Amino acid sequence: MKVGVLGSGIVATTLASGFLKYGHEVTLGSRTPEKLKDWAAANPKGKTGTFATAAEFGEVLVLAVKGPAAWEALRRAGEANLAGKVVIDTCNPIADAPPTNGVLQFFTSVNESLMEQLQRQFPDARLVKAFNSVGAPFMVDPQFEGGKPTMFICGSEEAAKKTVTGILDQFGWETADMGGAESARAIEPLCMLWCLPGFLRNEWTHAFKLLKT
Numbered sequence: 548m549k550v551g552v553l554g555s556g557i558v559a560t561t562l563a564s565g566f567l568k569y570g571h572e573v574t575l576g577s578r579t580p581e582k583l584k585d586w587a588a589a590n591p592k593g594k595t596g597t598f599a600t601a602a603e604f605g606e607v608l609v610l611a612v613k614g615p616a617a618w619e620a621l622r623r624a625g626e627a628n629l630a631g632k633v634v635i636d637t638c639n640p641i642a643d644a645p646p647t648n649g650v651l652q653f654f655t656s657v658n659e660s661l662m663e664q665l666q667r668q669f670p671d672a673r674l675v676k677a678f679n680s681v682g683a684p685f686m687v688d689p690q691f692e693g694g695k696p697t698m699f700i701c702g703s704e705e706a707a708k709k710t711v712t713g714i715l716d717q718f719g720w721e722t723a724d725m726g727g728a729e730s731a732r733a734i735e736p737l738c739m740l741w742c743l744p745g746f747l748r749n750e751w752t753h754a755f756k757l758l759k760t
């Protein structure tokens with residue numbers, strides 16, 4: 548697949564390298580493409596450019612920017628470049644305010660998630676929430692003694708979620724489809740839970756697993 552990754556942070560660069568590892572073509576985008584020089588040097592098969600270049604290139608897109616900037620990043624990507632495409636939304640609506648006793652503060656409410664807002668603002672994009680509730684070092688080929696961790700995903704379109712499930716299979720995850728876009732109200736706060744042992748005890752090396760009988 549041709550994958551356009553929007554972002555220059557640890558999530559964007561990690562996933563972009565993961566897609567290259569599994570034989571996909573990748574363009575990584577930033578408002579300031581010079582920021583991506585180190586990634587480009589370490590990943591000679593990958594291309595770099597702006598958010599719009601990456602979005603135009605990708606058949607599948609990854610949105611990996613600061614939560615409050617997610618709308619702006621998609622706007623810069625260009626509505627026409629998003630139309631009809633699967634957009635893997637890794638973003639969390641983390642407010643600029645500091646955590647309260649280790650609990651991250653959100654700028655969204657329990658009855659409306661960031662992904663729902665983005666889906667409404669960009670109705671032609673096919674958003675799927677994924678990769679938001681695990682640290683970047685575990686996103687590709689996670690290795691845990693307890694077996695494959697579970698990635699919780701959601702989105703309003705079945706075919707888009709099927710595409711993302713295929714990617715998660717490749718990247719070494721089991722997938723739990725939690726339903727439509729509204730389910731991001733439950734999945735986005737999992738990042739609060741994931742970060743708590745980190746903020747409280749400096750433990751950052753875990754992932755979630757859904758156990759079933």
Ligand SMILES: NC(=O)c1ccc[n+]([C@@H]2O[C@H](COP(=O)([O-])OP(=O)(O)OC[C@H]3O[C@@H](n4cnc5c(N)ncnc54)[C@H](OP(=O)(O)O)[C@@H]3O)[C@@H](O)[C@H]2O)c1
Nearest residue numbers: 554555556557558577578611612613614616638639682683
């Ligand atoms: N860090 C993790 O381990 C982790 C794990 C799971 C989920 N997440 C979520 O994944 C997302 C990315 O996290 P990250 O730590 O890799 O990076 P980050 O530091 O949260 O975000 C960096 C990105 O945000 C973009 N950005 C910032 N302000 C912007 C603006 N005004 N307009 C447009 N773009 C703007 C930057 O664009 P430029 O390149 O143009 O500067 C850059 O690409 C976040 O939503 C985070 O909550 C993070």
